[in-house]
Amino acid sequence: MRYSGLKVIWEGLTGNTGWAPAWRDPAPKAEYDAIIIGGGGHGLSTAYYLAKNHGMTNIAVLEKGYIGSGNIGRNTTIVRANYFLPGNSEFYSHSLKLWEGLESDLNYNVMHSQRGLINLFHSDGQRDAFVRRGNAMINQGDDAILLDRDGVREHLPYLDFEQTRFPIYGGLLHPRGGSARHDAVAWGYARGADQRGVDLIQNCEVTGIDIENGVVRGVQTTRGAIRAKKVGIIVAGRSSQVAAMAGMRLPIESHVLQAFVTEGLKPVINHVISFGMGHFYISQSDKGGLVFGGDLDFYASYASRGNLPMVEHVMEAGMTLMPMIGRAKVLRSWGGIMDMSPDGSPIIDKTHVEGLFLDCGWNYGGFKAVPASGWCMAHLMATGESHEVARKFRLNRFATGHLLDEEGTGSQHNLH
Amino acid sequence: MRLTCPLCGSRDRREFHYYGAADYLHRPAAEDAPDAWDIYLHLRDNPAGVVRDLWYHELGCAQWLIVTRNTVTHEISGVALVAESAK
Numbered sequence: 001m002r003y004s005g006l007k008v009i010w011e012g013l014t015g016n017t018g019w020a021p022a023w024r025d026p027a028p029k030a031e032y033d034a035i036i037i038g039g040g041g042h043g044l045s046t047a048y049y050l051a052k053n054h055g056m057t058n059i060a061v062l063e064k065g066y067i068g069s070g071n072i073g074r075n076t077t078i079v080r081a082n083y084f085l086p087g088n089s090e091f092y093s094h095s096l097k098l099w100e101g102l103e104s105d106l107n108y109n110v111m112h113s114q115r116g117l118i119n120l121f122h123s124d125g126q127r128d129a130f131v132r133r134g135n136a137m138i139n140q141g142d143d144a145i146l147l148d149r150d151g152v153r154e155h156l157p158y159l160d161f162e163q164t165r166f167p168i169y170g171g172l173l174h175p176r177g178g179s180a181r182h183d184a185v186a187w188g189y190a191r192g193a194d195q196r197g198v199d200l201i202q203n204c205e206v207t208g209i210d211i212e213n214g215v216v217r218g219v220q221t222t223r224g225a226i227r228a229k230k231v232g233i234i235v236a237g238r239s240s241q242v243a244a245m246a247g248m249r250l251p252i253e254s255h256v257l258q259a260f261v262t263e264g265l266k267p268v269i270n271h272v273i274s275f276g277m278g279h280f281y282i283s284q285s286d287k288g289g290l291v292f293g294g295d296l297d298f299y300a301s302y303a304s305r306g307n308l309p310m311v312e313h314v315m316e317a318g319m320t321l322m323p324m325i326g327r328a329k330v331l332r333s334w335g336g337i338m339d340m341s342p343d344g345s346p347i348i349d350k351t352h353v354e355g356l357f358l359d360c361g362w363n364y365g366g367f368k369a370v371p372a373s374g375w376c377m378a379h380l381m382a383t384g385e386s387h388e389v390a391r392k393f394r395l396n397r398f399a400t401g402h403l404l405d406e407e408g409t410g411s412q413h414n415l416h
Numbered sequence: 417m418r419l420t421c422p423l424c425g426s427r428d429r430r431e432f433h434y435y436g437a438a439d440y441l442h443r444p445a446a447e448d449a450p451d452a453w454d455i456y457l458h459l460r461d462n463p464a465g466v467v468r469d470l471w472y473h474e475l476g477c478a479q480w481l482i483v484t485r486n487t488v489t490h491e492i493s494g495v496a497l498v499a500e501s502a503k
């Protein structure tokens with residue numbers, strides 16, 4: 001079924017009885033050409049591009065819960081291409097271009113909104129760093145505009161410009177940055193993959209990976225054994241557990257990241273605002289809720305809920321930046337489990353097992369990467385070669401020293 | 417979350433700095449192969465379950481602690497001084 005404005009109006013007038021389920025609910029087959037473990041954003045986009053770009057349609061996505069139950073349905077939806085390092089820069093640039101064509105490609109409204117992202121800075125040193133970053137973005141072909149204090153004031157008049165702890169010196173505006181509806185992205189890719197013949201199998205947890213003489217043969221699941229010539233591990237916060245099924249020990253630590261949303265309000269925040277010094281960022285959803293978050297709780301965790309010290313810290317930072325939000329009531333808070341890598345950058349690579357591939361290490365920034373990660377992982381699984389914009393996302397870079405430390409804080413767990 | 421420091425008693429999580437898995441206690445020698453350093457610095461079991469990790473009682477006695485903790489439930493089952501542990 002093709003979705004269109006006309007269809008929405010027609011269905012509205014005829015009692016909404018003509019909608020069909022967006023994807024099938026197939027039973028697993030005995031064998032596939034390729035299996036994707038994990039039905040999050042990255043697993044679904046990988047399946048979609050395997051089918052669309054590489055004509056591989058005899059494939060399955062195995063998801064232990066339901067589609068959208070992981071981080072893809074828990075994140076705060078910032079989409080941007082403001083990276084600095086070669087290796088990251090071209091990858092996120094590619095991803096943003098895919099975002100810009102995503103809705104017509106998927107025939108699905110993912111509510112991608114390029115409302116502009118503003119990263120605030122608060123010192124001369126920080127300004128220099130942002131000038132440099134802005135130039136790197138422009139060199140990559142993306143957009144960046146340096147705003148001084150008055151420039152920020154024009155866009156964000158409601159910030160507290162009088163505060164003395166972190167005086168606002170200016171901001172780096174990334175006009176093509178913005179947000180999207182997170183679960184719509186999962187649903188859109190799921191529907192697109194399904195339409196191309198991909199089996200999306202929910203409530204199907206992978207419990208083992210079958211390997212013979214160094215070659216992958218398939219997986220064991222709670223719905224039986226399934227054979228496959230190729231297997232991709234794309235399970236975000238659970239990467240260490242699934243990789244261990246293939247005897248691997250990953251450079252990954254899992255941490256909880258929290259987020260918050262207020263009651264719905266009239267439009268008040270028109271941009272995505274990032275206040276790095278306070279570890280705080282905020283935007284307003286199309287439903288009106290203020291969506292905001294902060295930093296990790298900073299200890300390894302698989303509990304999808306955080307602790308109070310970070311709640312307190314995030315609220316304080318929000319009040320420091322924009323006291324006007326103090327009256328808004330917080331409706332909900334939640335947490336997601338992040339696959340943190342030592343240098344803060346991802347991994348899209350082969351493994352020591354032939355036919356077994358790995359896509360992980362997305363830290364707290366994997367939502368914007370969903371299109372390009374799927375694109376590049378599909379390329380790798382189909383051709384056996386790294387895609388040119390994901391060439392540096394190697395699994396062995398920690399051993400070889402070819403790090404991608406975007407924040408410049410070092411390559412060690414708990415630094416990003 | 418509260419940790420019971422062997423020296424200071426039950427204290428709020430805010431008093432402690434989390435450093436990471438107890439793997440950090442096994443520092444290779446300077447002349448060891450790069451692989452040993454890779455394992456020490458980067459590779460982790462990262463279990464969903466019981467871990468032993470290092471915390472520093474920054475706003476208390478300034479001791480390094482080994483905390484035995486469940487990463488799924490956040491339950492803490494033991495806190496010991498690194499100085500007194502067999503590592």
Ligand SMILES: Cc1cc2nc3c(=O)[nH]c(=O)nc-3n(C[C@H](O)[C@H](O)[C@H](O)COP(=O)(O)OP(=O)(O)OC[C@H]3O[C@@H](n4cnc5c(N)ncnc54)[C@H](O)[C@@H]3O)c2cc1C
Pocket residue numbers: 037038039040041042043062063064065066068069070071072073074075076077078079204205206207234235236237238242257258259293334335336337338362363364365366367368369
């Ligand atoms: C609070 C929060 C805010 C965030 N904000 C942003 C942001 O603003 N911008 C941004 O770019 N990124 C953001 N992120 C990061 C982003 O959400 C993640 O990096 C990204 O979603 C991870 O990839 P995924 O979608 O594939 O993960 P997931 O949706 O977690 O997918 C992994 C899937 O694998 C499944 N799985 C696990 N083990 C198994 C198994 N054994 N068998 C079968 N299935 C299995 C899980 O059930 C899950 O559905 C945020 C994350 C959080 C938690």
Ligand SMILES: [Zn+2]
Pocket residue numbers: 421422423424425473476477478479
């Ligand atoms: Zn103490």
